[in-house]
Amino acid sequence: MEDREIVDLYWQRSDRAIAETEQKYGRYCRTIAMNICGSNEDAEECVNDTWFRAWNRMPSERPTVLSAFLGCITRNLAINTIKAKNRIKRGRGEASLALEELSECIPDGRSPEKVLEEKELEKLIGRFTADLKETDRTIFVLRYWYLVPVADIAEKLHCSQGKVKSSLFRTRKKLREALQKEGLYWTN
């Protein structure tokens, strides 16, 4: 079923909406949740909550890209889950590794922290990512949006893990510079 038809089902408050979403995007959302949580049980809960949130957000919203809309909900729910369970840095999922990597991006500094609204930071990240070369962008998005393990990215892109790691290293370095330019520093 086309995305537009699935969205129509939500707008019509049809019972089939969730079944069709599950059929088309179940694996997609489950993978995102599993990458972050590292636990089948938590991932399943996130996916079920995703359908519930989607049901509540439509019809007031009409997503243009259903996969990104659903994936974003799942991603946020999964991050909340590991945070709530205090597993953020000792979880089995990729989140702990990704966070460790991302900590490299945040400049050290003593100057007063510039308070940036999360939305502004999101915009900065969006611009930064869009300016990357295509391969670096794909690798960066897979690693830090989908939290895909490095080995899996390498397999998908038919290249060595070293290539993926070096691309991520370069991009993190650039991101650090971009954040530094904005005057963003550690708060803890």
Added chain:
Amino acid sequence: MDELTLLRAMNGIHEEDVVMAGKLYFNENTVRKTSKRIFTLALAAALLLALGAAAYAVWSVHISRQQDLRSDLKIEENNASSYMEYDVTQQEKAGSAASLVLLSAVNDGTEQRIYVDVSPVAKENIARFPADVRFAWSIAGTEIGGFAGPQLPVSLSLSGDEAIRNAVLDYAYDEETETLTLQCYADVKFIEKAMSDLGTDSVPLQVHMIVGENDSHTFGPVPFKLTDEQTRSFDFGPAQYHDKELNKTIEIVGLELTPFSAVWKVSYEGAASFHTPEADQAAYEPWSMLEDKVCIETKLIFSDGSEFSTGGALTTPYENGTVNQFCGWGSAINIDDVQRIELGDLVLWELKAADEEMPRQAQDQQQ
């Protein structure tokens, strides 16, 4: 700010970038494409006078496709002499290719790209592409074959099956004659093996359309010969490139350049061991970064001052004492017009007057 905030802020990544990466990861199909097709109406009109309308319809599609390819791949603009175009009218007359017509081919050293028209392909099959319809090529009488796909102009990114289908209809399919233009991706080694197995110079090329799980349609075969490659080799000495940040030195041995691809040959201590399945990835990482740097940051500078980067390598096998980094791209570059090759402050090669033109460490060995 902390790293969790940063992780959350990744939500700001543009939707289309998330979708593109997701498509790749979740194994769906993505295709790239760019510019618009150009039809040469004058030639079409002349042909219309010379031929009957029915025959014209088919031939004009083949000829128009050849023009599109030449333009999109920048063949004339960049003197890509290795690009070979076939006489489509002769193929029609020979009656050897009622359903498979060779349009053109280019040998980029490691890969032979073959552009063909196949017909008839019903529009309903295009509607089922790419989910339920696939294309492949093979050499009749052998087990050699590979992937084929609709030929779309290079450099335009498409996302989603529907966008791909629409692009195929717009750029690769002619509804009136039910003709579809495909590109066959053939490893040169495979074709050579087929030639050896069959004991002939030309091989019987055929194309298959696989509909659903079991339904297969075969187009051809037509005789096909490997086309000549156009290569320019640069021997850098080797040149030593030292990266201060990584505190490592890599030897840049040489570059083999074709209009559509490049092989960077590099060497460093322990390179052989890093290109095995058991390689120590942590130890390899800085070397991998240096390998990337050579491919991505080295500039080829042309006579008009424009610059070109070969981009990241697709494969990096260790062969004959060097790491051979294979890079490829869509449209041709003019390899005869390269004036200078530099990586940061290191000039690997520069065109100068007469015998003094060779750089300290490198010399050009144009073939």
